[in-house]
Amino acid sequence: MRFKPEELLISVAASLLDNPEIKHVAVGAASPIPGAAALLAKENRPDLDVTIIHGTANNMFTDGGRELFDCAGQGRIHAFFLGGVQIDGQANINLVGTGEYPNLERRFPGSFGSAYMYFTVQNVILFRPEHSRRVFVKKVDFISAPGVSDARIQRNGGPKALITDLCLMSFNSASARFKLETVHPGHSIEEVLDNTGFDIEIPDNVPTTNVPSEDQLNQLRNKIAPEIAKTYPSFATRIFDIKSAA
Amino acid sequence: MTLFRHISNLADLIPDGAHIAIPPEYSFVPMELIRSLIRRNAKDLKVLCVPVGGLAVDLLIGAGCVKQVEAAAVSLGENGLAPQFTNAVISKKIVMKDSTCPAIHTALQASEKGVPFMPLGGIIGSDIEIHRDDWRVVDDPLDKGNGPILLLPAIKPDLAIFHSPLADRAGNVWVGRRRELVTMAHAAKQTLVTVERITDENLLANEQTAAGTMPALYINAIAEAEGGAKPLGLTDCYERDSDAIADYAHQAKTDAGFDDYLTKAVYPYTRLVAQ
Numbered sequence: 001m002r003f004k005p006e007e008l009l010i011s012v013a014a015s016l017l018d019n020p021e022i023k024h025v026a027v028g029a030a031s032p033i034p035g036a037a038a039l040l041a042k043e044n045r046p047d048l049d050v051t052i053i054h055g056t057a058n059n060m061f062t063d064g065g066r067e068l069f070d071c072a073g074q075g076r077i078h079a080f081f082l083g084g085v086q087i088d089g090q091a092n093i094n095l096v097g098t099g100e101y102p103n104l105e106r107r108f109p110g111s112f113g114s115a116y117m118y119f120t121v122q123n124v125i126l127f128r129p130e131h132s133r134r135v136f137v138k139k140v141d142f143i144s145a146p147g148v149s150d151a152r153i154q155r156n157g158g159p160k161a162l163i164t165d166l167c168l169m170s171f172n173s174a175s176a177r178f179k180l181e182t183v184h185p186g187h188s189i190e191e192v193l194d195n196t197g198f199d200i201e202i203p204d205n206v207p208t209t210n211v212p213s214e215d216q217l218n219q220l221r222n223k224i225a226p227e228i229a230k231t232y233p234s235f236a237t238r239i240f241d242i243k244s245a246a
Numbered sequence: 247m248t249l250f251r252h253i254s255n256l257a258d259l260i261p262d263g264a265h266i267a268i269p270p271e272y273s274f275v276p277m278e279l280i281r282s283l284i285r286r287n288a289k290d291l292k293v294l295c296v297p298v299g300g301l302a303v304d305l306l307i308g309a310g311c312v313k314q315v316e317a318a319a320v321s322l323g324e325n326g327l328a329p330q331f332t333n334a335v336i337s338k339k340i341v342m343k344d345s346t347c348p349a350i351h352t353a354l355q356a357s358e359k360g361v362p363f364m365p366l367g368g369i370i371g372s373d374i375e376i377h378r379d380d381w382r383v384v385d386d387p388l389d390k391g392n393g394p395i396l397l398l399p400a401i402k403p404d405l406a407i408f409h410s411p412l413a414d415r416a417g418n419v420w421v422g423r424r425r426e427l428v429t430m431a432h433a434a435k436q437t438l439v440t441v442e443r444i445t446d447e448n449l450l451a452n453e454q455t456a457a458g459t460m461p462a463l464y465i466n467a468i469a470e471a472e473g474g475a476k477p478l479g480l481t482d483c484y485e486r487d488s489d490a491i492a493d494y495a496h497q498a499k500t501d502a503g504f505d506d507y508l509t510k511a512v513y514p515y516t517r518l519v520a521q
Contacts (some may be wrong), residue, residue: 054323064428065351102377111372116367119367
């Protein structure tokens, strides 16, 4: 069955949530693909709680904007997605801009809750489709949230994986290094290396990323699409050609 | 005591230079009051986004009303970057105090409790902390071996402003589950609210509505403004007008386009004033 690149990324992200340690996944601002992935993962794991912040759809929170962070601080959120204008080899992420802060050349929205969620959520999945040397740099221009911390700092969470248009990587916080896990169909290890500005571990065996199954695609298009449209109508129209049910 | 004002003069209660707290796009943004501030040519506002900003702060910046923004992020969500914010930060027309969401919530909670600062976990090692002269990292003051922790000074805005579906004649305001509005109002010196309508029923008289109601104690003035959150959405009242916001996102990329938008969408809203 044919699928769109976005549908592949959704299935990769959903596969990372197929982990019994993850009982509650939260999805933050401007994250339609992670949101769809969380809802898709729940299809096969009804015990998974999914919180999509912003709006009332798929959002159980009733205590205002702070509840996401309080909930994470209590250890009740086990997976979260973060992105980055730049991401470096130590998994530092930059959501603020490029250039020498505060004299920025390009400005992006800002750090959101990253500087806190990176410390409090055990499985942070980095999600950045654009796989280029502009994004994956040797050193970020601004650290919105640090990838690793020294032992004196209280830290219960951090980055575990990175999903891009080309591949899936894992992150080892002890060695502060990414490792290539799978390469998406139609792409190569060389292409990953050519487009990554930092050093990554390449194991002997790098399988091709599993493509979404027919069942998954049917679930995604028929059941998840109208749900994600409640939070991300433009995305749902563009990818799944549906209008918001709301 | 809550005053009932007309929407046309509610903005007069927000002086130039005021420090104002504005809710995020999913939470009751008082867009008509924002447009009133632009019409009255407000200056030097210090805007606190609780904790992220969007169309409201972008409009205020483009219209020259803003001196400083404190926020965890400013964007138009699915409609992309906030163009006037982005340009103003790059050209240094405004002072940007970068923060992170829970730091803004926590600093407001400090004011809620009347304490001068609050601790918050995480964040250490972020460049946000390094660039904030007003934040302090201290070693565990209780000597329990918990390591360094960040202290945030309380934020006490002059004014919290928001728009709600409903108020009653006693000045109580419905907020439902949008509890950040409660935190904002508790922390701020004054709170001004616009509402879709005013009901004769007392919202505190019924336990079901009482739980989602902010009491008049915290609210200084209320004005009726039907459609007062448009083009943003208001829960259970109307949807976000994505086309109108996409139109803004496109036009506001240039100063000339932004001025056209003001002429078309902000200044003609005299219908409400004339009522």
